[in-house]
Every structure is written in structure tokens, then in C-alpha cells.
Amino acid sequence: MSNKKSNKNSSIFTVALTRAPLALAISAALSTAAWAQTDAIDKPDPSNDMEIMVVTADFRSASLEKMPSSITVIDAQQIQDESAQHFEDVMNSIANFNWSGGSSRPKYFQIRGVGEQEQYQGAPNSSVGYIIDDIDLSGIGMVSSMYDLQQVEVLRGPQGTRYGANALAGLIYLKSNDPTDVFEHGVEVSLGNDDLQTFSGFSSGPLSDSGKLLYRVSLQQHQQNGYRDNLYLNKEDTNGRDEFTGRAKLRWYATDNLQLDLTLLHADFDNGYDAWSLTNDPKHTISDQPGVDSQRTTGAGFKATYSGAESFELTSLTSFANTDHHYSYDGDWANPEYWAAKQCDIYDADWNSIGKLPCVYDATWSKVGQRKTFTQELRLTSSDAGRIFNESTDWLIGVYFSSLHEDNSLIDYAKYSNGGLNPSFKERTKYLDSTYDAQNYAIFGQLDIDMSNDYLLSLGLRLENRSSDYSDTNLDNFSPSETMWGGHLALSKALSEQHNAYIRVARGYKAGGFNMTLPADFSDKKEFNTETLYNYELGLKSAWLSGALSTNVALFYMDRQDQQVSASKQNPEDLSEFILFIDNAGSSKNYGLEIDANWYIDSNWHLYSSVGYLNTAYGDYQYEVAEDQFVDLTGRDLAHSPHLTYSLGGTYRANSGWFANLNMSGKSEFYYSDSNDSRSEPYTVVNARLGYEASAWSAYLWGRNLFDEEYGVRGFYFGNEPDNGWAEKQYIRYGDPRQIGVTLNVKFM
Template sequence: MLPVKTKSLLKTPLALAVMSALYAGNLMAATESVERVAPESEKMEVIVVNADFSHVSLDKMPSSVTVIDAQQLADEGAQHFEDVLNSIANFNWSGGSSRPKYFQIRGVGEQEQYQGAPNSSVGFIVDDIDLSGLGMVSSMYDMQQVEVLRGPQGTQYGANALAGLIYLKSNDPTDTFENGVKVSLGDDDLQTFSGFSSGPVTDSGKLLYRVSVEKHDQNGFKNNTYLDRDDTNKRDELSARAKLRWYATDDLQADLTFLYADFDNGYDAWTLDNNGTNTLTDKPGVDNQKTTGVGLKLSYTGAKYFELTSLTSFANTDHQHAYDGDWANPDYWASKQCTAYDSDWNESGTEPCVYDYIWDKTGKRKTISQEFRLSSNQASRIFNDSTDWLVGVYAMNLKEDNDLYSEYNTWPDEVLQSDYEATNYAVFAQLDSHLGDDYLLSTGLRFERRDSEYSDTNQDHFKPSEDMWGGHIALSKALNDSHNTYAKVARSYKAGGFNMTLPAELADKKEFDTEILYNYEIGLKSVWLDGVLDSNFALFFMDREDQQVAASLQDPENPQRFILFTENAGSSSNYGAELDLNWYATENLQVYGSVGWLETEYGDYSYQDKYGNTIDLSGRELAHSPSLTYSAGITYLADSGWFANINTSGKSEFYYSDSNESKSDPYNIVNARLGYETQTWSAYLWGRNLFDENYGVRGFYFGNEPDLDWADKQYIRYGDPRQVGVTFDYKFM
């Protein structure tokens, strides 16, 4: 039986139309149904982790990794990374942007970045192009799989992967022609048009191509009642990828990737009354990102004693984040009464409020990176032919220019232009030794040098440089054909930095130190029930030294202004567990899910609030670190071609910020997808957040209402409400 709310959705005109189309399609293609379930002997397919040096299979990798493959992305109808991130155990995000780009893994990560130098705790890689801190341009169309590596990746990725790594791998070119188009329509004026083409360029089959494009538009679920518009929080997103694969010789393969994304989104998400739908702003904000990226991977296997891999990438990004900081309009504020003052700043009664505030930051970022890896082949194993080796060098240059302008009651408030450049150099090595009795010992080490320089129009100038190191030791053992266990110790780092535009009383916080994270982990990867059920389990403990904490103070003299800075908070510890399950219950039914348990705790850390009071956070949980995350899904495909998927995910409560005690409410979201599939076309009716759960994704606690004398108050931004729509997908040769 379907829930009552789901039944009501199926009675809408949109739903009736698609059901009619599905029924007609069933009559037309009764003999054309598609089989997606693998034969019995192939159900547990080998999933390769592309983010790993050796492209090891998931069941053999000594680390906690979640891989969401193309089939699950299709079954759940994922359009953007935002649609799948709740499926990942011990993973959270901060909703301070139009699309998620601030992530937390096991309680470690950023919640926002309003100013300063980019310095991510969670790496974000798309087809070997580094977009860390810029993850909002992450369309799931034509995606092969999503990989999330939990815990520090100090050997392979260094400074940008203290907490872990998100790696998106799109589909590669094919040696036969494949083409497809997809259209989705839904409420909130949703329109998504997608298409791809793949195949050989030459008759010899040595040059292959793949091109995919997606245009996604919707209004953004907000009604601006002041401007009488429903698109001030719009999503206007264009994503395109092109790949060329050239088999230059029998020993040399070249993969060239082009990436282009233009997200021209609105940002009108906050309200004074925490209304999830109606906004009042007169100057709605924007959240734009335009990224062009190029990646070149060369793989050479012709040498006698080594294999060579070269990774070259370039990315250029223009981004802008702006918002109406008073969250209302002149007419609204004029209807409120504020305290009036005489010329000596004594209270003299009340008068209509005047409050108008805008904040606007634009940035330009360029990154260039080069990595060379030499790895052993069959002829060059060492230590009596027992050990594979890999050595490499890495360099990356990042430049970012920012222009910040804010205005309070027509007067410039914060005006700052800044230039930042950082260059990282690293050398790394890894040994994978077969010790006998099915034991495998993996050791890795990375040394990294970071030189940076920052200057701005506020006369701040910094040139910090530092040397850092990370690595890992992992011992794994195949207990038998069905169970593989491991123990791992890893060390990683996050570079120190500096705070700009601080007042004199915070002069001692100008700079902060490098953060070090040690991760201790044991895990078990298993196959059960004659190969129809697999599980990945990990238990971990994380020890953070000189933890970097993003702090903020509201200026009591200028309440529209916040003083933002990062400081070290001594030590903290996180521990918990993750479990991923995948079960082919029958030839037609698949069940999958995940559970994450997380406990976080500050060490010795206290700070002073805007009134000078000491706030002690020692022993408190970290922000955006829910103790429980979970997801579950069921996919059914009938022999006749009828398809259904229902999936759910949820989180326990968590603190919104390190600077206050406000918390989210626990929530659970249910999505469903019903359709009909053939070998060439498919049609679906779908719904996201079916029960219209009201869930917070970001919260602030501060004073933003002058008629209340700037009294502190809880403000919450909510996630997307219920949405229903239809999708038609057609593939042809």
C-alpha cells in the first residue's frame, strides 16, 4: 500500500499524463523489456576505485569508501550531487550556497568561506581536475560513479584531503556508437534537457570521443512577495563535458577531458520569520560559478621496468556570491519602530526603522597542476618479487583574486580587494607488499612544501611557507574468498594560514597553525549468501591536533558587520563507524543502504563572544556532525519492464555552528520513482521529499532585526520541499 500522500500525488494531471504514456508504451513494447540484473555468477560486479593510485577494487581497498555507481544514480534519478549526498554515511553539508559546496566527512570540513584564502578540508575532484571548494558544479548526468573516500588521504592527495575526498568519474568514450537524450519536467517550473554522444572518430578505432551536455532550470522553491516573483532563488545551470581517448600506440594512451559549467543561480534563501517559502528581499542575491577545466592523462606501459602516468590539469573559475543582508525591503523596515537617538547618542524615543544591507563578493580562481607517477610492472617488483612500488612528484599553482563590497544604509561597509597565490610541491611513494598467507602491507609517505602570498587593500600582507608530511600504514588480510579485513593508520595535514581585516583587540589571531589529523581504522569487507550480498564495515578513531576552527563575532558597534577568523582549538577527537550494504534479494529486486555513527568532541577550547563573555566548548560536539546518518533503497524491475525505486535517508540533530548552541531537528526524507524501461527508451514518474519534510541545512544565531534592538535570534535555511515530475530517456546507436 502506498501512503496517503503518495496516492494524492498520483492523482495530479502530470501524474495521470505520464501513467497514460507508460501504459501506451507497455502495449507498444511488450516484447522490448530490458534486463538490467546481472546473471547469477556476475551479480557482485568488481567496482574499481578510480581515486586510488592503483585503481584497486572496492572490496580490496584498505579504507572506508562509498561508491555510488551509474545504476544507482539512474535508479534514484539523481540530477546533481545534492541528490545523492544524503546516501553517504557520516557525510554532511552546509547549505550556505545555492548548491552544496561546503562538505563535512566524519565531522571535519568547512561550513562556509566568506573571505580569505581557499583552504579545503575535503577534496573535490572531477575527472582528475581539482575543484576543491568549488563543488557546486557537479551534475550527475552521464556519470560513471561517485566515490567518497573517508578519512585523511595524506599519501595521494595531501593538503586538500584532510577529512577525505570526493571523486566524480564520468563515462569514458566507447568503441561503438552510443547516443541518448533525456528530458525531465516537473513542478517549480523544472525543465532539464540532456544529451550525449559517444563512439569512434576514426575507422581504426584508435581515436574515440564522448560528449555530454545538460541544461537544468527551475525557480528554486521561493516566492518573493515583495517583488511578486517566484524565480529569485532560481537554478539556471549548464554543464558540458567532452572526452577524447587516443590509443597512440600499443603502449601509449592519451585521455583528454574538457569541462565547462555555467551556474547562474539566484540566492534568496533567508527570511526573518523562518518561513521556508516566502521571502521579502528587494535586492535578491546571486550565487554564480563559471568553470572551464582541461585535463590530460597520459599512460605509458612500454618501458621494461616501470609504467608512467602523467596527469595535467587546468581550471579557471569565476564565482560570485551576493545576498540581501537585511533579508527584507525599505517598506518592511519603515513599518517597524526602532530606537531613536539624539545628537549625544541618548535614547530619544522611537522612529521608523531604516535598514538596508547588501553583501557581494566576486572571485577569480586559476589552478594548474602536474603530476608524474612511476609504478612497477611485473618485471620490476622488489624484495624477492613480493612488492609493488610507486613514486611520484606533484606541483600545483593556485591564484585567486577577490573583490568584496558590502553596503549599509547606502554607506560602504566592507570594501576589500585581495590577491592570493599558493604553490605546492610534493614527492610521494607507496609500497604494497605481499607478505604471504594472504597478508598485504601498504605503506605510503608524502612530503609537501607550500609557499603562499597574500595582499589586500587593507594593507594586510602575508607570505607564509611551510613543510608538511603525511602518509599511511595499512595491513590487510584475505580471511577467505568471502571476507577481507584490514587495519590502517593514516596521517594528513591542513596548511596553516592567516586572518585579514582583524581589529586591534584580535591582533594575536593574525595567523593560525597547521592542523594534523591521525586516523586509526579497522574494517571488514565481505560477500555473503553465495555472492548476492556484500557489506563494507569500518570502525575509526580520529585525533586532531591544533584543530582549525572558523569563528565569528558580531560587532556590537556595527551589528550588520561580522568579524570572521580562523583559530586553533587545541585537540579534538572523533570516533564512529560506517556500514554499506548491497543485496540482490532476487533476480528482480535489489536492496541497499548505509548507516553512519559518529561521536565528536572538542578538547580544550574556549572563546569570547561579542559581549566579552567566555564561552567554553570543551567536550561539546562539533558543528555539522550528526551522530546518526542513514539511508536505504529498494529497486524492483519486473520482467515485463515495469520499474520502481523507493529510497529514504535521514540524520539526527546537529549543531549549526561552533559559535552558538542552536541545533537542527532530526529529519527523514523519502523519494520514489516509478516507470517503464525498454532497451531503447524509458519513462518515469518521480517524487523527491514525498512527505514534504521541513529540514534545516544551515542555521545562524545572531541579531539581524533593528526593531528588536539586534537581539540574537535563530534563523534557519531549509532544504528543498516536495517536488514531483516526469522523465523520458531515449538511447540509440
């Protein structure tokens, strides 16, 4: 194994690697019959995959076909068939979905062109909600292992009734497997190039003879070098991934009418971050101070469901999460020897060039933070006996509270040739400590009216107040408070047993906020307004060929008002520094199409695909980046909004046990940023998996990005090289290259 980032990280790695075999040991120890019972385990039956998909992120769990909204559900079978280890591995199969790759793992998402691209200073306020087992991790969603996951749900469009201020664009919901009333255990080992090692294990079953107390535990340790070789430090793991995820669930049927569910989550991602190159080399770096992207999250979710009342069911959802995170990078992307070999211009007092000297450039950026979140929701949901209006209408009403506290410490250092009088250079060190608190209070309600002639009308409304308080050592203080509202109106019609159509209007909102550490001439940009989004959607969900083929089609139009836009300018007084701020862009219009299809041709063949078309455009919007110099975005596409996203996959399971999966996905070009016209290139990535599946074990050979496609996931256009006068240039961070590996999976009962 290659050297770790530091002695501290070496010890962490040793502990983490020690934890990995625990997954194997726990599962084996809890298996009372182990190999003796393997004959009782049936091999995978593809026909079982044709069961109805249930969406669990909504108030009432309902089948995907009945939900009047555009939703993608990726089930456990697809996750397994595609060898997905992390949410990053399945994202490209989601129509009109993108992410901004400025971190070691995806944190910042865009749905239908709406979402953040980065968050450097704090004061979080997400456009895309991110929830794991009812634990809210919006804005810090990198801890998303796919192991032992039941399904991934992506709800597109504003979720104003259900989730409010953190789901303007939509919601990502990860649902792990629940405890089982019979014992089952499993272990899995994956090895691959890039020094990949993944050890996983789970155990599930009853804890009492009565079967009223059930448990499930799953553990995974994942490690790899991160696909980048640092030529200056002669290391291959400065961009490495060292990721531990543990989940535990308890389910207690306390009485016939009371069910209690406890979920515990601990994730420790100790990743490096060394992904950028001055020459846009996708596999090599020369930085002397590689960055880190670490996140340690401990969370808990508690759900109590009481169904003893005649006319309603009471549900309580409580969650807590504590996250320590550290994000840093080498700002000059090189080293002292590299810059000393370059020549920088020097000038006299009248700015006449008088020669050259070896360049000086050294820059680092680091932010350490701690975030604590608490949420509490109580809701009453009608039972069959509690339906109102002549037993035609289901109802629910609820209240919600959330609290977020975050402390951040930021250090920004730079020393560089300033192009000034010989032999001067410029040096700065900036420190910023900040504290942020936010509280949200909401009341919400929904009516689902069963009308005549197979019409169903759904009405939802949410009223939410958000108050926040921010202060920092730069003497910035903000305490905004506002009341917002959102909701939906949806009418669905069962055209036949095979076809269900719907029309939906939804209103979402995202709270306003403030910009920290802005220069005096940006005084009019200190605060920005609330954004609202109206989404108009028409959909058709169909079953064909006696249910073997299912399709979901949605047309949408989005009207964003007071759109919040991330903008930046290079500081003319300090060329190594960027001024970042959020502005309101007036409005923008997005429209498009989404299609999901699943076809179980027979018991051996399964095909699935998705297509997304998206058109976005700013309204009348421009902002000043220098005196009398403006960036005009009027009519331009929004950043990270490709016109086309697509995926196609197929699985074959032979009766003899042989298995094969081939899938491909891709995107058209898109703008990397709202502050310049730098664009990505279109790309297609092909993955495959081949193996053998027996009743109690399986073995696979798999490959991701088989043709080693070089594709950009984040880009900047700015000056970062003093030897060419800080001339602006496109810099690209590339996605993961080709990887080949093997996986062995064993299950016990």
C-alpha cells in the same frame, strides 16, 4: 516562465535554453541508424549491477573490496534509479557525510565532522578534496551534474599519501563515463513542478576506422525556479537554478604502449540566491535585492599512460581550471517598506529611551572572484616484472606540483537605525580587493607488500611544501611557507574468499593560514597553525549468500591536533557586521562507525543501505567574543556533525519492464555553528521513482521529498532585526521541498 533576475541574466537564460536542445540534436545527428537499430539494445539487466566496484581515485584502480579504507561508491545504476540530477541528490546516502547549505548548491562538505562551513573572504584551503575527472575543484564544488556519470567515490579519512593538503578529512571523486569503441547515443528530458526543465544528451563512439581514437560528449541544461516565491518583488525565480554542464572526452591509443586521455569540462551555473527569511518561512522571501550564486568553470585534464617499459608504467596527470564566481546576498533579508513599518527605539545622551521612529535597515554583501588552478603529477608504478623484494612488493614513486591564483573583490554595504541619538542612523560601505597565490610541491611514494598467509602491507609517505602570498587593499600582507608530511600504514588480511579485514593508520595535514581585516584587538588571531589529523581505522569487507550480499564495516578514531575552527563575533561598533576568523582549538577527538550494504536478492530485487554513527568532542577550547565574555566549546560536538546518518533504498525491476525505486535518508540533529548552540532538527526524506523500461527507451514518474519534510541545512544565531534591539535569534535555511516530475529517456546505437 517567470522573469529572470535582470536583463543580462535574461539574455544568458535565452542562450542557455538555446544550448539545451543541442544535446538532443547532437545525439540524433551522430546516430547513423537511430530508431532502426533500437531492437539491438538490450533492456537493463539487474544482474550486471553485481559486477565488482572499482575505485579509480587511488593510485592503482582496485576493487572496493580490496581497498583497505572506508569508501562509498555510488554507481551509475543507483544514480539513475534515484533520479539524481546533482551531487546534492545523492549525498544523504553517504554515511557520516554532511554539507553546509549557505550557497545555492553544495560547496562546503564535512566528512566525519571535519570540513568547512563557509568561505567568505578567500584564501582557499579545503579540508575535503573535490575532483571531477582529475580536475581539482576543491572548495568550489557546486558544478556537479550527475548526468552521464560512471560513479561517485567518497574516500573517508585523510588521504595524505595520494592527495595531501587538500584532503585532510577525505576526498570526493566524480568519474564520468569514458568513450566507447562502439557507437551509442542518448537523450533525456525531465519536466516537473517548480518550472523544472532538464534537457540532456550524450554521444560516444570511434572517430577512426582503426578504433584507436574514441570520443564521448555529454551536455545538460537544467533550470528551475528554486522553490522560493519573493512576495515583495512578485517573482518566483529569485532563488532559481540555471545550470549548463558540458563534458567532452577523447581517448587515443597512440601506440600499443601509449594511451592519451583528454577531458574537457565547461559548466555555467547562473543561479540566484534568495533563501533566507526573517520569519524562517521555507517557501517565501521579502528581500528587495536578491543575491546571486554563479559559477562559470572551464577546465581540462590530460592523462598520458606509457606502459612500454619492462618494469614500470609512467603516468602523467595534468589539469587546468579557470573559474569566475559571484556570490552575493541581501543582508537585511527584507525591503525598505517592511522596515519603515517597524518601530526602532531612540535614546537620549544618557541612553534613556525617549520614543520610537520608523526603522531604517538596508544591507547587501557581494564578492566577485576569479580562480585559476594548475596541477601536474608524474608517477612511476611498478609492473608485474618490476616487483621488488623477491617479487613480493609493488612500488610507486611520484612528484606533484600545483598552482592556485585567485583575485577577489568584495563590497559590504549597510545602512541602519543605530539605536542612538534621535534621529541618527549609521551607514557604511567597505571595499576589499585581494590577490592570493599558492604553490604546492610534493614527492610521494608507496609500497604494497604481499606477505605470507594472505597478509598485505601498504606503506605510503608524502612530503609537501606549500608557500602562499596574500595582499589586499586593507594593507594586509601574508607570505607563509611550510613543509608538511602525511602518509598511511595499512595491514589487510584475507580471512577467507568472502571476508577481508584491515587495520589502517593515516596521517593527514592542512596548511596554516591567516585572517584578513581583523580589528587591532584581534592582533593575536592574525595567523593560525597547521592542523594535523591521525586516523585509526579497523574494517571488515564481506560477501555473503554466494556474493549476492556485500557489506563494508569500518570503526574509526580520529585525533585532530591544532584543529582549525571557524569563529565569529558581532562587531559591537557596527551591529550589522560580523568579525570572522579562524582559530586553532587545540585538539578534538572523533570516533564512530560506518556500514554500507548491497543485497541483490534475485534478478528483480536490489536493496542497499548505509549507516553512520559519529561522536565528536572539542578538547579544552574557548575564545573571547566580547570583553570578559567567552564562548566555551570544551566537550561540545563539532558543528555539522550529526551523531546518526542513515539511508535505505530498494529497486524492483519486473521481467515485463516495470520499474520501481523507493529510498529514504536522514540525519539526527547537529549544531549549525561553532560560535553558538543553535541546532537543527532531525529529519528523514523519502524519494520514489516509478516507470517502464523498454530496450531502447524508458519513462518514469518520480518524486523527491515526498512528504514535504522541512529540514535545515544551514543555520545562524545572531541579531538581524533592529526593531527588537538586535536581539539574537535562530535563522534557518531549509533544504528542497517536495518535487514531482517525469523523465523520458531514449537511447540509440
